[in-house]
Amino acid sequence: MADNADHIDGDDNEDVRAQQNLIKIKLKSSEGGIYECGLTAAKMSDLVKNMVESLGTDAVVTTEPIILGNEAVTDAALKKIIEWVEFHWDDPPVDHDFEDEKDRRNEELSHWDKQFIDVDDQALLFDVIAAANYMDIKGLVEVGAKHICSKIRGKSCQEVREMLKITNDFTAEEEDAIHKENAWIYAKD
């Protein structure tokens, strides 16, 4: 009996999530743009989730939009982020009984995520990642991080600097010293 009740609960939960996603709330970017997003999807952001919980769902739905003040949350970035959460909100939850943290880290991105994150405009890409971090959307930050790491895999330091526009603040001597320390990484048989 207990098991049955539990079971029904689970299905109910899923229905509730689907129902709630039909409720639209408004999110406001740092540039002032206001965008609609399903409630369940928006709550993938822990920042939004906490705000909704402290204000109460009704208040959020009827009153002012939720303001996302961080400058990385531009209009374009927020649009991308909403696209991502609207696609992923019904993902199965993480199963804590099985320690899959390491597996998940090593898992390749899905085809959809790869296409989603493959943004030509690097400024926008960084905005999306930074905004996802500000809004505390762990899954999306992971997608961004995996994307960047896959792009710099196997590249030389100089290539990485050029690609990610990183200023080299080492002196030549400092750089040499590090190379020497790490020489074993390049060693051949």
Added chain:
Amino acid sequence: MLNMAQQMKHFKTSLETTDDGNEDNYRQQSQIYAKDSLDRFGDDFCALLLSYLSLEDRFRLECVSKQFQRTVFESVVDITFSDEFIKRLSKEKRSAIEMVAIKCANIQTIDCQEIDIIYKQHIPEVLTTFRDNCRHLSDIYCNLSVNSNQLLPTFGPLITRIEIIYPKDKQLLIHCHRLSQLNINSLSEVFDSTSQLLVKNLHKFVFMYESTDNKEQLSAFVAHNQSLTSLGVWSDETSPEMCEQLSQLTQLRELRVNFGIMSGENSLSESLRTIGVNCKQLQRLSLLLMYSTNLPLNLKTLDSLRCYHILKRLRLVVYKPIDRQLLEPLKLCHRLTHLTLFLKQMIYKLPDNCNKHWPRLQYLSISAHDIHRECLDHISRLPALQMLIIECNASKGNHMKHKKTSLEITDEGIEDNKQQTQIYAKNSMDRFGDDLCALIVSYLSFEDRFQLECVSKQFQRTVFGSVVDITLSDRFIHKFINENKIDTNFIIGTLLLATIAIKCPHIQSIDCRGISAEYEKHIPEVLNIFRDNCRHLRQIYCNLWPNSEHLMYTLGPLVTRIGCIESMSESDSLIHLHRLSRLLAVSFNDIFGNSNDSLLVHNLHTFELKEYSDSDIHRLSAFVAQNLSLRSVTFTTTDTMTGLSAQLSRLTQLRELTEMSDKLLDNCEKHWPRLQYLSIKARIMIRECLDRISRLPALQMLVIESHKL
């Protein structure tokens, strides 16, 4: 202007904070960074981004910037030692290993289970260095084998996983108080000589159980390992007593059982029920049933799966023809997300309405002899399916229909499924993807490809991709002349040729050495068409025929092989062939300029001379000096070869030497250390000569043509 400047420049945002936001950040970090530069991120966030790099990449990228240096090792919390890693580190001084350990100070877990036995000796030293420098180190995964004696007393308290252990080492387990994962062969391996249990409070355990095994041992083990969440059991038969014991492990989340079934199955059904009723947390079940022959199948066997309400993943392998009814109980497993079925000789029919019963099923893998169309219908309706694998292994029967496998569906699920439900017969080439198809048709001849182009769209896409070198024949050229019979000038069907060249864009080399004098005049036009359409073309093999001078002037840089020089007057155009590597000449007159007697060819790899005479010795010297790169040389001569020896000995790169005289072999092993092929003409082979040959260090093939006058 202002707007643009705002867009371009941005303040560094240390984005850890979710609270106050702007003001603090702006004041502290007034330095301005471009928005598309990684420099805009603070250390914490940078460390998070870089946490997906491999260990090797981290070391390589450490000196990208000071920020990288500060952050790139921050997130290294677990490392898996590979053979390569240990091999490299073991060659370094201790200080180098120390440096790695100091840089990766946050390491908590070290996995050295994969290390090959030959590198095991280095493990204690490396582990010691890491333990001394990484104060968070708390978990070591390893196998017990050589030098376990050395390893365990010191590292025992840190070891939490062991995959392989030799029975003779079992006493060492007493050092591993915190062990949580262990694989063993027999339960006796975890009991010492006085029957004391050596391991307690494990979380994950794999063992083999034989019906003759000591029941008390199992009972004692279960009593002291109530914490188990994952268990794997291999057993030769289903023993109700054993299952009774296992059912007391109420914390189990994952159970893998491989059972042999020797007698009636009622006990199996009963045993499964006992486990299902008691282990209420069980979410993953893998059931492999091996039947001894001729045992009838009991339709109720899997009935007890009804008790496994919260099962999320089920893997079912049954080596026995089974009936569809057997799967009916699975209808009640509403929470299934992953289902793997490997059922022998079953006509697959999933339960009707499985889309209703399994609303969350995202992974379905089926291996079977035949898939019923109706079954595919059911599958296509599963609402949450993301990954579908169908493996068919029918060995006979043409009617078998098969689905393309490995359908990675990452987006819409059902819709995609429908697209890919197209069915291919196993004996149809349509089942192959383009890559495999291209590989298969790459063995076709050039002409066959054109004939087969319209076999299918897939053929059209793939049949020309692998054309990289073509050999032009008289017949080939003749065809294009015929196409244009109306034109009495025999102008080649230019358009048609261009079509061919466009279809074969990957052509790299064209061989037209076999074209006879009658058709030679068409070669320039043909080559020009290919050159214009095949941008990978970089090698042309041809002959120098009368009036080829103009062609050599334009295509010379592409010509790498010359088959023969048909007319002495043409040899001057050799000067245009900078990349020529292979040449066949009649006499030295061919390769020395007609006007000033200067050498026309340099840096050849293969050279063949039909007529060498002793009077050529000065030219030979000049030729050798400019062609020290020669790897293969053939000289045909009837003369005495005086002086030839001295010149040839300068060619230290030689791999092949043909038509050699036995007189030229003095010190051959010194001159030609790389010589692999040697062909000699001699009247009588003398012993001394064979002696010399035997000293050639790289020789692989020797041909001796001996003939008495």
